[in-house]
Amino acid sequence: MSAEPQVVADLVAGSATAVCRVEEIPPGEGRAFAVAGEQVAVFRLRTGVLRAVSAVCPHRGGPIADGQTDAQVVVCPLHAHVFDLATGACRTGQPPLRTFPVAEADGWVLVGGG
Amino acid sequence: MATRSGAGRQRLVVVGNGMAGARTVEEVLARGGAERFDITVYGEEPYGNYNRILLSHVLQGVDDEADIFLNTVAWYAENGIDLRSGVRVQRIDPFGKVVVDGAGGTQPYDRLVIATGSVPFVPDIAHLRDPRRGFHQAVFTFRTLDDTRRMVAYARDHERAVVIGGGLLGLEAAAGLASHGMRVTVVHGPGHLMNAQLDEAAGRILRRSIEALGIEVECGARTTAVRGREQIEGIELRDGRFLPCDMVVLAAGIRPSTEIAEMSGLTVERGIVVDDQMRVPESDDVFAVGECVQHRGETYGLVAPIWEQAKVIADVLTGADPHAAYHGTRTATKLKVAGVDVASMGVVAPERDTDEHVVLSEPRRGVHRSVVIRDGRLIGATLLGDVGRAAFLQGAFERGTALPEERLSLLLDLGGPPAEVSVAELDDHATVCTCNGVSKGAICGAVTGGCRTVGSVMDATRAGKGCGSCKGLVAQVVEWAAGGAVEEDPSASWYVPGIPLTKAELVEQIRARRLLSVSSVFAALAPEGADDARSKMALTSLLRVVWPHDHVDERDARFVNDRVHANIQRDGTFSVVPQMKGGVTTPEQLRTIADVADRYHVPLVKVTGGQRIDLLGVPKEDLPKVWRDLGMPSGYAYGKSFRTVKTCVGTDFCRFGLGDSTQLGIDLESRYQGLESPAKMKLAVSGCPRNCAESLVKDVGVVAVGEGRWDVLVGGAAGAHIRQGDVLATVDSPEEVVRLAGRFMQYYRENAGWLERTYTFVPRVGIERLRALLVEDGEGLAAGLDERMQEAVDAYVDPWQEGAAPVEPGQFRTALPLTPLPQVPVR
Ligand code: SRM
Ligand SMILES: Cc1cc2nc3c(=O)[nH]c(=O)nc-3n(C[C@H](O)[C@H](O)[C@H](O)COP(=O)(O)OP(=O)(O)OC[C@H]3O[C@@H](n4cnc5c(N)ncnc54)[C@H](O)[C@@H]3O)c2cc1C
Ligand code: SF4
Ligand code: FES
Numbered sequence: 001m002s003a004e005p006q007v008v009a010d011l012v013a014g015s016a017t018a019v020c021r022v023e024e025i026p027p028g029e030g031r032a033f034a035v036a037g038e039q040v041a042v043f044r045l046r047t048g049v050l051r052a053v054s055a056v057c058p059h060r061g062g063p064i065a066d067g068q069t070d071a072q073v074v075v076c077p078l079h080a081h082v083f084d085l086a087t088g089a090c091r092t093g094q095p096p097l098r099t100f101p102v103a104e105a106d107g108w109v110l111v112g113g114g
Numbered sequence: 115m116a117t118r119s120g121a122g123r124q125r126l127v128v129v130g131n132g133m134a135g136a137r138t139v140e141e142v143l144a145r146g147g148a149e150r151f152d153i154t155v156y157g158e159e160p161y162g163n164y165n166r167i168l169l170s171h172v173l174q175g176v177d178d179e180a181d182i183f184l185n186t187v188a189w190y191a192e193n194g195i196d197l198r199s200g201v202r203v204q205r206i207d208p209f210g211k212v213v214v215d216g217a218g219g220t221q222p223y224d225r226l227v228i229a230t231g232s233v234p235f236v237p238d239i240a241h242l243r244d245p246r247r248g249f250h251q252a253v254f255t256f257r258t259l260d261d262t263r264r265m266v267a268y269a270r271d272h273e274r275a276v277v278i279g280g281g282l283l284g285l286e287a288a289a290g291l292a293s294h295g296m297r298v299t300v301v302h303g304p305g306h307l308m309n310a311q312l313d314e315a316a317g318r319i320l321r322r323s324i325e326a327l328g329i330e331v332e333c334g335a336r337t338t339a340v341r342g343r344e345q346i347e348g349i350e351l352r353d354g355r356f357l358p359c360d361m362v363v364l365a366a367g368i369r370p371s372t373e374i375a376e377m378s379g380l381t382v383e384r385g386i387v388v389d390d391q392m393r394v395p396e397s398d399d400v401f402a403v404g405e406c407v408q409h410r411g412e413t414y415g416l417v418a419p420i421w422e423q424a425k426v427i428a429d430v431l432t433g434a435d436p437h438a439a440y441h442g443t444r445t446a447t448k449l450k451v452a453g454v455d456v457a458s459m460g461v462v463a464p465e466r467d468t469d470e471h472v473v474l475s476e477p478r479r480g481v482h483r484s485v486v487i488r489d490g491r492l493i494g495a496t497l498l499g500d501v502g503r504a505a506f507l508q509g510a511f512e513r514g515t516a517l518p519e520e521r522l523s524l525l526l527d528l529g530g531p532p533a534e535v536s537v538a539e540l541d542d543h544a545t546v547c548t549c550n551g552v553s554k555g556a557i558c559g560a561v562t563g564g565c566r567t568v569g570s571v572m573d574a575t576r577a578g579k580g581c582g583s584c585k586g587l588v589a590q591v592v593e594w595a596a597g598g599a600v601e602e603d604p605s606a607s608w609y610v611p612g613i614p615l616t617k618a619e620l621v622e623q624i625r626a627r628r629l630l631s632v633s634s635v636f637a638a639l640a641p642e643g644a645d646d647a648r649s650k651m652a653l654t655s656l657l658r659v660v661w662p663h664d665h666v667d668e669r670d671a672r673f674v675n676d677r678v679h680a681n682i683q684r685d686g687t688f689s690v691v692p693q694m695k696g697g698v699t700t701p702e703q704l705r706t707i708a709d710v711a712d713r714y715h716v717p718l719v720k721v722t723g724g725q726r727i728d729l730l731g732v733p734k735e736d737l738p739k740v741w742r743d744l745g746m747p748s749g750y751a752y753g754k755s756f757r758t759v760k761t762c763v764g765t766d767f768c769r770f771g772l773g774d775s776t777q778l779g780i781d782l783e784s785r786y787q788g789l790e791s792p793a794k795m796k797l798a799v800s801g802c803p804r805n806c807a808e809s810l811v812k813d814v815g816v817v818a819v820g821e822g823r824w825d826v827l828v829g830g831a832a833g834a835h836i837r838q839g840d841v842l843a844t845v846d847s848p849e850e851v852v853r854l855a856g857r858f859m860q861y862y863r864e865n866a867g868w869l870e871r872t873y874t875f876v877p878r879v880g881i882e883r884l885r886a887l888l889v890e891d892g893e894g895l896a897a898g899l900d901e902r903m904q905e906a907v908d909a910y911v912d913p914w915q916e917g918a919a920p921v922e923p924g925q926f927r928t929a930l931p932l933t934p935l936p937q938v939p940v941r
Contacts, residue, residue: 026922028670034931041929046633046645046670055930063686063929066674070612070645077674077682082647093188 016101018108025109030074032065035111040100041065042109043074043085051085052102052111058095124151126431127213127223129203129374131157133166134404134420135229136185141428143193150432153195154221156213159258160200162186167417167549169262173290179259206378208397225431228375228386228394228402232368232415233257237278239349240339242364252346253362256287265363269294274359276300276349278337280307282451284365288329289452291363299330299357301337301349303366311447311458315475316482316498323454323480323499332357370406370413385413390439392427401427410442419443421551446508448501448548448584454480457504459511460494461486469493472521483525490517492524505587509541537587537594546591547584552577554591561595567603568592609868610653612646613639617656617867624660632657632671651676652868655754655790659863662902662909669922678926679913680737681752683730685937686930688737690729691751692744693787696761696779696799697725703746710743717936724751724758724796731936735926738917747912748788754869756789756859757796760808764801764818773818775801778848782816785852786859788910792866795859799851808832813872814855815839824851828858828884829876837873840881843889857888857896860903 019033019042030043032055039055041064053074055064062078069075073082073091081092088097101112126142128135139153147153157163163185171177190197202216206226213221234255236242244250252272254265269275269291277288280302288298300307306317307324321331336352340362348358370385380394381387385408387395392407394400403423405415414420422443429438446459463486464471470487479499485507486494492510497503503525510517510524517524540546542555552575565571568589572578578585593600609617613635620639629635632653636645650671657665675681680688692707707727711719717731726749732740741748750757761779765771779799789795798807799816809815811832817825823844830839842858845851861884866875876884886892888899920926928935 024923026669026924028668029922030929031924031927032929032931037932039930039932056933060684061686063682065929066677066682066686068647068650068673069670070647070650073647075647078684080648093186093192095188095191 014112016110016112019111020109022104022107022109028069030065030067030069032063033111035100035113038100038113040111041067041074042102042111043069044109045069045071045085047071050102050104050109052100053083053085053088053097054100057081058090058097064097122150124224125222126151126153126225126227127221128153128155128227128229129206129213130229130231130404130406131155131159131163131197131199132229132231132404133163133184133417134231134406134424135227136163137420137424138227138229138403138427139195140185141424142431145428145432145434147428147432148194151225153193154223155190155195155197156201156203156215157197157199158202159260161259162189162197162199164259165549166257169256169259170286170290172259172262173256173265173287174293175266179263182259203374204377205374206380206400208378208380208400211399224399226400227427227431228400228406229404230371230374230406232405233371234364235367235369236364237337237366239278239337242340242362250340250342250346250362251344252342252360253340253364255364256283257368265291266294268361269296272360273297274299275361275363276337276357276359277363277365278349279365279367280304280331280333281310281365281367282308282449283368284363285324285452287363287365288324289327291361292327292329296361297328297330299332299359300324301332301335301351301357303334303336305334307331307333308451308456311456311462312496312498313463313484315473316484316496319475319477319480319482320451320454320456320498322477324452326480327452329452368405368415370408372406375402375406384408390426390441391430392423392440393430401431403427409440412442414443414445416445416447416548418445418447418545418548418551444512446511446545446548448504448508454499455497455501457497457501457507458495459508460492462494462496470521472525474522474525485521485524487517487521492517505537505540505544505546509539509544512544513541537590540591546587547575547577549584550576557588557591558595561592565592566596566599566601568600569603569606609656610646610649612636612644612649613653614641615639617865620656621660621864624657630657630661630664631666632668634666651754652792655792655868658790659906662906667921669925675752678734678737679748679752679916680732680734683936683938685731685935686928686933687731687733687936687938689751690732690737690740690744691722691724691726691749692746693749693783694726694746695783695787696759696776698761698776698780699727706744706746710740713743714740717938722751724749725760726751726758731938733928733935735928737926738920741914741917748914750788753788753790754793755791755795756786757794759783760796760798760812762800762806764799768801770804771801771818772820773801773822773824774848775799775807775816775818778816778824778851779807781848781852782855785907786856788913789859789863789906791859791863793869793871795862795872797855810838811836812839814858816851816855819844822846824848826851826854826858829872829881831871831873835871835873837877840876842881842885853900854888856903856907857899858884860899860906861888861895863906864899864902 017035025031025044028046030041032041040052041055043051057076059081062076066077067074081094083090083097088099164182168182204214204216274297275291277284277300280300288300292298306314307320337349338352339350341347372382375386376382386402388402388407392401404420426438426440429435448457473484475482481499484496491514495507540554544554546554556575560571560574571592578588607616609620637643651673654671716729720728722728759779759782761776764775795813797814798809798812800807800809801818809817811830815827825844826842827839828842831837
């Protein structure tokens with residue numbers, strides 16, 4: 001799958017956390033993790049791409065990891081605001097989600113930043 | 115020009131976030147103003163910006179509050195605007211160039227726009243106010259969203275209202291209150307209604323139309339006092355009469371809101387005085403716009419002039435056209451007042467002996483049309499009840515075009531296909547939508563720019579999105595501009611936004627290609643095979659209907675509620691509603707529920723409106739344990755699915771019972787539990803026509819009517835909408851009820867739009883057609899429907915069994931790892 005070497009290198013050079021095995025995130029879904037004191041929602045899209053964004057919806061604190069996804073966006077489960085997973089930008093007029101670097105290495109999901 | 119040192123940006127401060135203030139900001143942004151200005155907007159109301167005109171609709175309950183917002187709070191953030199909502203500006207210091215707010219905060223400005231609107235005019239009536247509390251609690255004004263909310267709440271449990279004032283606002287208020295079932299009297303000082311816009315004859319005809327709504331009208335009547343201390347008893351009129359009522363609405367006119375201008379030393383006469391650039395005389399950097407201004411001696415009380423003023427200010431402020439000037443608006447208005455169309459422009463009646471006055475009055479039809487002509491030019495027109503000629507007359511009025519010798523033809527649509535001719539006749543500058551100031555030219559521009567549907571033109575131009583009275587004309591102009599090539603908005607008929615097919619086409623493809631999973635549906639049928647998050651939930655539900663046994667479950671295609679079989683709450687916890695068929699429980703069940711609630715520290719245990727018990731505030735990771743300990747099946751209170759069957763006690767206990775409603779309810783729920791459907795299905799069975807289980811307002815409602823017979827009603831509702839169900843059939847046995855209810859639900863499952871409740875579906879299809887199909891079996895569908903329903907019933911599995919064996923990793927893992935849940939209040 002998507003082991004972008006540069007991202008992995010950056011992650012390892014900086015501080016990265018192995019949050020789970022890839023197969024622990026079912027395809028198309030998200031799971032939430034605490035990474036260096038930040039709440040991060042990590043998604044494994046059906047395309048195989050991994051995405052990581054802040055886990056708390058800027059609208060009213062909804063659990064983003066429980067949202068539904070497609071190749072581009074995640075929809076918050078509480079009031080259906082739509083966020084671009086690559087940039088974090090909101091398509092429905094809310095403030096953006098923060099994005100985090102994420103990659104797979106040896107079957108582990110690594111999340112950087114925090 | 116004062117510029118903030120160093121930075122090239124100026125501070126633009128707008129005081130007042132109503133229709134004028136917000137529109138001015140939009141016009142500034144449209145001219146690239148975001149580059150030049152840091153914009154701060156003050157609004158006393160704690161909201162974004164909404165369409166004040168539509169408050170009448172909110173009062174009547176035809177629009178939700180959410181529908182009337184023009185700019186949400188988020189819009190301001192997106193555009194980098196600092197919105198200070200809920201903050202009142204106290205005064206301005208035009209010399210120090212700062213704005214001072216009510217809390218004592220200050221904000222410097224380089225350019226300032228005052229857009230404080232109007233305040234309701236309060237006539238001199240004794241005892242309107244309580245000396246300690248301001249207005250008497252039963253006295254209302256009609257200006258803001260909060261006013262409207264308060265009126266709606268008060269109207270619910272009061273019966274008689276008096277509306278003081280018979281102009282636009284008063285009549286709208288009266289119609290709104292009447293729609294809540296109140297008895298309403300309009301008390302109007304002048305001799306006829308809407309005297310500012312209508313002549314006496316038209317006013318009389320309008321009065322009849324208003325009275326036809328059940329509203330009483332008193333003209334030439336002055337209110338002198340309100341009687342009653344805690345509760346209002348009524349009002350006293352100058353002629354000595356007393357009108358009993360328990361609510362008073364003041365709609366006697368408006369006054370420009372000039373308080374802060376006065377306190378700041380600006381020139382105020384009737385309004386804040388401005389020049390043709392909308393500037394105040396005291397400072398080149400201070401502008402004013404909207405109902406608070408007085409321009410060339412005129413004040414305005416409608417939105418059309420505001421749109422022109424906002425453009426002028428934006429042109430001047432941004433330098434797009436430093437010489438832009440406002441020359442006043444020749445007020446032509448087109449309104450819908452209490453459901454009656456009114457259009458008026460210029461003078462109401464002839465003023466000189468030589469003025470021509472052409473009148474066509476048809477009181478019986480509620481139609482009145484008149485024009486006033488001076489020196490061959492149209493100087494006034496009034497249309498009531500039928501405003502078909504308004505656009506044409508407005509063109510003549512605004513541009514002074516020559517009039518036909520046969521004056522009467524001005525008022526008549528003579529021969530020919532009138533709509534087409536009059537749309538073609540319209541000048542490009544003619545205003546089509548007065549509420550949003552959209553001209554015929556702008557609509558044609560949107561069509562040339564590629565908009566091919568009426569809906570997309572409305573979105574692009576906002577035409578028709580005000581009071582809505584011009585929608586027909588907008589559609590005609592679009593049609594005319596597109597030369598007949600208007601398209602129906604195609605996506606309106608799609609079942610889900612991501613796949614361009616109607617439900618019937620989609621189901622056909624799913625069957626023909628044997629598509630069993632949501633991802634295979636996207637791959638086969640979506641443009642470029644792209645998946646779409648907003649379509650997934652509906653497709654999951656549809657696949658379960660089409661393939662009860664064989665569909666391939668993809669968990670990411672389910673909404674979170676359906677992944678964890680519980681309803682997500684505001685803090686990310688869930689609610690647990692065990693099945694309690696027909697609302698019947700046992701002491702043992704109750705004890706178990708109580709124990710579980712204790713063991714898991716459930717914050718709230720509540721009896722639901724669906725006759726069962728809700729455990730609210732359960733963290734996701736506790737769900738499996740809670741289910742295990744309850745040992746009861748899911749009540750499906752979270753799904754777009756079959757929910758509950760409410761019952762009453764029926765023959766076993768009730769002295770009026772005509773049928774065993776409790777047992778029938780249990781039987782229905784046992785058979786149809788958990789079935790997914792396009793939207794919720796809620797049922798009820800009542801043992802007699804007293805209807806204690808509220809069967810008349812259920813998706814499927816059943817009522818025992820005696821001699822072993824049962825009425826089966828469908829399409830009822832009492833949630834966001836209220837509708838009495840239609841009787842589908844009266845049948846002879848509980849077994850027939852179960853069969854017919856199932857057949858109806860299967861037909862609904864197969865044919866309704868996504869999220870279309872039966873209260874929309876049934877009237878859309880028509881009860882006669884449903885009867886012909888489902889009861890008389892006119893097209894031979896019944897056997898198939900019954901069979902497919904049986905298949906769905908056979909496929910039922912209680913989803914709470916997944917608690918013992920989660921179907922995927924982390925199914926019940928918290929989604930907010932650092933937040934202690936629940937955060938909902940614990941009682
Ligand atoms: C729990 C309950 C309120 C209560 O404390 O009594 C409830 C709670 C909710 N209702 Fe309801 N409704 C409840 C009975 C009703 C009823 C009365 C009834 O079922 O007899 C109605 C009117 C009947 C109807 O459905 O038409 C009702 C009409 C609605 C509506 C309006 C639907 C409509 O189109 O008219 C919604 C909104 C929607 O479905 O989009 C809604 C939506 C909701 C949701 C699910 C909102 C949501 O999506 O989160 C609420 C979940 C609260 C939570 O956090 O768990 N609820 N809701 C009731 C559960 C009944 C049950 O045992 O299953
Ligand atoms: C029920 C109703 C129906 C109507 N129907 C129609 C219609 O059909 N057609 C039509 O053309 N017109 C109609 N109107 C009139 C139309 O709504 C007004 O002409 C228009 O809203 C005026 O815009 P404005 O911005 O000048 O004032 P407003 O929209 O009133 O905005 C002024 C804003 O400034 C804020 N404000 C005031 N003082 C301060 C302060 N000191 N500090 C901070 N904020 C302040 C207020 O809170 C308010 O939100 C209707 C009005 C009402 C109430
Ligand atoms: S009425 Fe229903 S949806 Fe609204 S707050 Fe109450 S429970 Fe929630
Ligand atoms: S909390 Fe996310 S949309 Fe409201």
